[in-house]
Amino acid sequence: MxxxxxxxxxxxxxxxxxxxxxxxxxxxxxxxxxxxxxxxxxxxxxxxxxxxxxxxxxxxxxxxxxxxxxxxxxxxxxxxxxxxxxxKIYSYPEFLYEQSKEKTRVVIGGSHGKTTITSMILHVMHYHDRDVDYMVGAQLEGFDVMVKLTEDNDFIVLEGDEYLSSPIDRRPKFHLYKPNIALLSGIAWDHINVFPTYENYVEQFSIFVDSIVLGGSINYNEEDAEVKRVVEASENQIRKLPYQTPEYTVENGETLLETPEGPMPIGVFGAHNLNNLAGAKWICQHMGVDEDDFYEAISTFKGASKRLEKIAESKTAVAYKDFAHSPSKVKATTEAVKAQYKEKELLACLELHTYSSLNAEFLKEYKGALDAADKAVVFYSPHAVEIKKLKEVSHQQIADAFERDDLIIYTNPQDFKDFLFSRHFENKALLLMSSGNYGGLEFDEVTKLF
Known part of the structure; x- marks a missing residue:
C-alpha cells in the first residue's frame, strides 16, 4: 500500500x-x-x-x-x-480504524488519566509477553514506538483523544474508533477553543459511549459524578462496569496498594493514579490477564513519560515534572505529591500554556487547584497569549482565579528562573507542571539543584 x-x-x-x-x-x-x-x-x-x-x-x-x-x-x-x-483522504483516527476494524478495539477515554491507563495496560501486556497492537500518547519504557500495527494481533489498545480529527473532519478522534471494550476515566472541561461550553464538551463523551459496538462493554470511574451520569444515562445496549479507587496507604514516601495477598509496594502514587490503576486492572482482565498476574506486572510500572516523572532526588528533597495543565489535572497532581511527601514543603509551579488556560473566562476553573501546595507559583508568557491571538490576561485576573492570597506570578522567564534557582531545596518537594518549558527552562539544569 x-x-x-x-x-x-x-x-x-x-x-x-x-x-x-x-x-x-x-x-x-x-x-x-x-x-x-x-x-x-x-x-x-x-x-x-x-x-x-x-x-x-x-x-x-x-x-x-x-x-x-x-x-x-x-x-x-x-x-x-x-x-x-x-x-481517499483519511484523518489519523479514521486510518487507525481502517487498520483495526477486524480486531477487538480497546479504547481508553477521559479528560485525564487516559495516557497513564493506556500505558499501564501496555506495560502489563509487555511484561507477560502478550503481543497487542496499540496507539499511546507517550513514550513508554520498553517500547520503541508509540504506534504498533500488525496483521496478526487480536487486540488493539487505543488512547481515545477527544480533540478534533483533522482540518476537514471536525469530529473528536475517539468518536471514530467504535470500541468493543471502552473505559471512561473522568470528565473535566478542556479544549475550550473547540468546545466553547461545558455542555458541548460533555456531549462528546455521551457520543463516545453511544459509539461502543452493540454487546460491548464500558468500565467507568463511578467516583466522577459526570462520568457516572453520562454512562448510566446511555441507552446503548452494552455492559456498564463501574470501578473506584482501591485501598492504599503511604508509608515513608512509599505507596502500598492493598491486594488479596496483602499490601504491595508500587511505583506510582496519588489517588488519581490509584484510580487509573483500578481501571487498567479491569481492562487487562477483559483481555485475559488474571488479577494475580496483573498485580505482579503493575508492581514494576514506573509511570508514563511526562506524567509525574521524578527528575531529581537528594537525601531530603525530591523534584517531579508533570504534563498537567487543565484544572482537574493540576489539582489531582498537586494533591498527590503533597500526600506522598506530607513532611516536605511543597513548591508547585504551574505554567499556563494552552488555549484554555490562557483564556480569561476559563481561568476561574482553576479555583483551588493549587491549594495543596505550601508555596504556589504561576508562570505565563504574554508573548504566548499574543501568538495565540487571545485577549491579554492580567496578574489580577490570575490572582482572582486561583483565590490564593500568597500566589506568586511571573511573566518573565528569567525572573521565574532566578526565583527557582535561588531556592534552597532542603526537606522540600518541587513540582513543575507544564505542557511547555516556562519560556526556555532547561530541566537538566533543575536537577543540579538537588
Missing part, C-alpha cells in the same frame, strides 16, 4: 508513519517544519522529507491513501491536489 502523510512531523502522525513503514507499506510525507524527536525518528527510517514545505507534485494518482494531520490547513496545496484527484 502506498500512503502519503500531509503533516508527517506531528507526534502522532510520525509514529503512525513509522508503524506503517514497519508493516511494509510505502510511506512518504511532507511538512513545513519538523522538530526532534520526530525528525531523528523519521530520518532513522528513511522517511524524513528531503526538504520542508508543501509540494502538490508529490500527490499522484498512484497513492492508495492520504493521511491528513491536524497541523495542515484546509487550503493546503497537497490536500487540494488530493481532493482534485479524488484520492
Amino acid at each position: 502506498n500512503v502519503h502523510f500531509i503533516a508527517i512531523g506531528g507526534a502522532a502522525m510520525h509514529n503512525l508513519a513509522i508503524a506503517l513503514h514497519n508493516k511494509g507499506y510505502k510511506v512518504t510525507g511532507s511538512d513545513d517544519t519538523i522538530f526532534d524527536p520526530s525528525k531523528s525518528r523519521l530520518e532513522a527510517k528513511g522517511l524524513l522529507p528531503e526538504e520542508f514545505g508543501w509540494f502538490s507534485d508529490k500527490i499522484t494518482s498512484d497513492l492508495d491513501a492520504i493521511v491528513l494531520g491536524m497541523h495542515a490547513k484546509a487550503d493546503n496545496p497537497e490536500l487540494l491536489k488530493a481532493q482534485e484527484l479524488g484520492l
Whole structure:
C-alpha cells in the first residue's frame, strides 16, 4: 500500500508513519517544519522529507491513501491536489480504524488519566509477553514506538483523544474508533477553543459511549459524578462496569496498594493514579490477564513519560515534572505529591500554556487547584497569549482565579528562573507542571539543584 502523510512531523502522525513503514507499506510525507524527536525518528527510517514545505507534485494518482494531520490547513496545496484527484483522504483516527476494524478495539477515554491507563495496560501486556497492537500518547519504557500495527494481533489498545480529527473532519478522534471494550476515566472541561461550553464538551463523551459496538462493554470511574451520569444515562445496549479507587496507604514516601495477598509496594502514587490503576486492572482482565498476574506486572510500572516523572532526588528533597495543565489535572497532581511527601514543603509551579488556560473566562476553573501546595507559583508568557491571538490576561485576573492570597506570578522567564534557582531545596518537594518549558527552562539544569 502506498500512503502519503500531509503533516508527517506531528507526534502522532510520525509514529503512525513509522508503524506503517514497519508493516511494509510505502510511506512518504511532507511538512513545513519538523522538530526532534520526530525528525531523528523519521530520518532513522528513511522517511524524513528531503526538504520542508508543501509540494502538490508529490500527490499522484498512484497513492492508495492520504493521511491528513491536524497541523495542515484546509487550503493546503497537497490536500487540494488530493481532493482534485479524488484520492481517499483519511484523518489519523479514521486510518487507525481502517487498520483495526477486524480486531477487538480497546479504547481508553477521559479528560485525564487516559495516557497513564493506556500505558499501564501496555506495560502489563509487555511484561507477560502478550503481543497487542496499540496507539499511546507517550513514550513508554520498553517500547520503541508509540504506534504498533500488525496483521496478526487480536487486540488493539487505543488512547481515545477527544480533540478534533483533522482540518476537514471536525469530529473528536475517539468518536471514530467504535470500541468493543471502552473505559471512561473522568470528565473535566478542556479544549475550550473547540468546545466553547461545558455542555458541548460533555456531549462528546455521551457520543463516545453511544459509539461502543452493540454487546460491548464500558468500565467507568463511578467516583466522577459526570462520568457516572453520562454512562448510566446511555441507552446503548452494552455492559456498564463501574470501578473506584482501591485501598492504599503511604508509608515513608512509599505507596502500598492493598491486594488479596496483602499490601504491595508500587511505583506510582496519588489517588488519581490509584484510580487509573483500578481501571487498567479491569481492562487487562477483559483481555485475559488474571488479577494475580496483573498485580505482579503493575508492581514494576514506573509511570508514563511526562506524567509525574521524578527528575531529581537528594537525601531530603525530591523534584517531579508533570504534563498537567487543565484544572482537574493540576489539582489531582498537586494533591498527590503533597500526600506522598506530607513532611516536605511543597513548591508547585504551574505554567499556563494552552488555549484554555490562557483564556480569561476559563481561568476561574482553576479555583483551588493549587491549594495543596505550601508555596504556589504561576508562570505565563504574554508573548504566548499574543501568538495565540487571545485577549491579554492580567496578574489580577490570575490572582482572582486561583483565590490564593500568597500566589506568586511571573511573566518573565528569567525572573521565574532566578526565583527557582535561588531556592534552597532542603526537606522540600518541587513540582513543575507544564505542557511547555516556562519560556526556555532547561530541566537538566533543575536537577543540579538537588
